[in-house]
Amino acid sequence: MTLNKMLVAMLTSVTLVAGAAQAAELSIVSGDTGNGLEFLRGQLDKFEASTGHKVTIVPMPSSTTDQFGQYKLWLAAGNTDIDVYQTDVIWAPQLADQFLDLTDAAKDVVGQHFPSIIESQTVNGKLVALPAFTDAPALYYRKDLLEKYGKSVPKTWTELTATAKEVMDAERAAGNAEMWGFVFQGNAYEGLTCDALEWVKSYGGGQIVEADGSISINNPQAAKAIDLAASWIGTISPQGNLAYMEEESRGVWQLGNAVFHRNWPYAYSLGNGADSPIAGKFDVAPLPAGEGPDARSAATLGGWNVAVSKYSPDPEAAIQLALYLSSAEVQKERALNQSNLPTIQSLYDDADIAAKQPIIPSWKEIFQNAVPRPSAPTQVKYNEVSSLFWSAVHATLSGNGTAAQNLEGLEADLTDLKGSAW
């Protein structure tokens, strides 16, 4: 490292005191979708310029399930090649042993973040990861089409079903044969757990496993919600929806071939991108509510975090990078460019963000009321719980048994899995 670079680094970085005495070579994994990789590279370039470290991105598949399997394997093998991991909000309890405790390193900045998010990344008093952004899905709708047919934004899933069908049929009759009513994430993977949890919770059907560890999924409201979703396949949603993850469903939506779309906020900025056929023609609303006593609009809590591997050969530099990626500066850039929801409270009052990505300030309340997946009560068994749940839902959506039958089986499987305690 040249003296010149040292000077630049010293002048521009406050974190430098910790010690960028020599440049470190870091690696970070990324399963980013859309233009996420490009964005991350841009942020890392700034980091490199200010600290003199070098950061390599290791691209990963976008499916969080695929990523998890790989990371678990690497971490179990004590892999020293990856320094910083980007982790899904649900992974903290399962990977806690393999990451460094960031409590000390982050003690000055932890207060800026929403306490609930910090809590979700704290396992037995150890801060496993720092939040990079949070996520709560939206109902994307085509405002031009709803206006054209004089429809209002649906408040319940039943309304959505009816409106989607009507608009879809009318559009098809008008010659737009490719039009579909609603696309979502229906592949058998973690994303379906998110989507289905929303349906179930919105019908007052609980959240699969409750906070106290009791298994609540086998109930008539949950069955009703999933049966309704099953009725979409082949009617308002294409058969292929059974294999869609986020990006496939966004593909259909962003080509202008769907009236409604369920996705995370990242699809907002992409949908309004310069090359998007639907730019300016859509808007977002909270997901519809169900019907019944405890019906409400429910959004599954998502979000990504940065964690430092305990096998990193250069933990100090890696922690520096993690702090940088969760900093207000990067989160603001992320909000502006990627429409990812910040985890830093003050950014929701930021004028620049409100002007460029109006979804963000209005989403504060929604993510604060978002439903967590049962990763806390089920701990290391969460992945299997989730897999059993999405398999039961996928079977129902595929027409393989009714929701009531599949949920009964699911309850038995979950009880077996739980044993005496999670």
Place this chain on the structure above:
Amino acid sequence: MTTETLASSTRVAAPKVKSELMQQRIRAARLFLIPMLVALAVVAGWPLLRSIYFSFTDASLSNLEAAQWVGFGNYLRWTVMESGAVRYRGLLVDPAWWNAVWNTVRFAFISVAFEAVLGMVVALVLNAEFKGRGIVRAAILIPWAIPTIVSARMWSWMLNDQFGILNDLGMRLGLLSQKVAWTATADTAMTAVLIVDIWKTTPFMALLILAGLQMIPKDIYEAAEIDGVHPVKQFFKITLPLVRPALMVAIIFRLLDALRIFDLIYVLTPNSSATKTMSVMARENLFDFDKFAYGSAMSTMLFTIIAVLTIVYIWLGQVRFDGGDR
């Protein structure tokens, strides 16, 4: 080199008295084999033994050292409940596992059957003399040369329900009344996987069969032609019996490969019970779930099932092969 050592060792087996020179050659041959045996033991033997060992423990991926011996618990265990009823648990009574076994075996048999027939057809065509045979031979190998992940991705785009070229062609030609979600629905997912696998591995089969075909002396056919034997009869009476050893080897290669199918299914179809195979399920348990030992038990069972099927195949093949002599 291997063939030479093999040949020499078989040659020396016949005379009872071994000369000094022969013994020296045998020693040299053994010496040459050592590096390969060591490599095999390290990359295949040791991991296999570890998997088998872990399948008898309660190992967890995050802490392999703390694994405790649990005997056959991962395969079968039972608890007698208060009512006196017995509850069985474990891999051997896991319906999800047997569903995966069925998926795999069904896939293996259907795909290998198609590949054998199509591979034979392709090999016969390539064996004939025609202009540009070299180019055709090279071209036909392309599917085999593409890495499976790449071809799976490629096919998943071609099979895509909204943007896929297959649906587009089908609609334009009037073959399909509506777009089909090939990989998504349980009814068509396995068919889609089979199509891609057959497309990919038929060239491999054809190549092995072609090698067998070229070993058949041409004068047999000349003699048959002079005797006025119908070409179809020539095929069944001359070609098929003579190419059979090569065909049997090709089939067993493919069968072993097909029974551990992973990549194609993992990339192409949703992770549902309709297409989940033994390897997919073992991987899921080993890494995604906190069930390293159970996943190891699956790997061990996978190994056992493949071994048993191979032995049965070789045994059945030999029975028919030696049938006339007995």
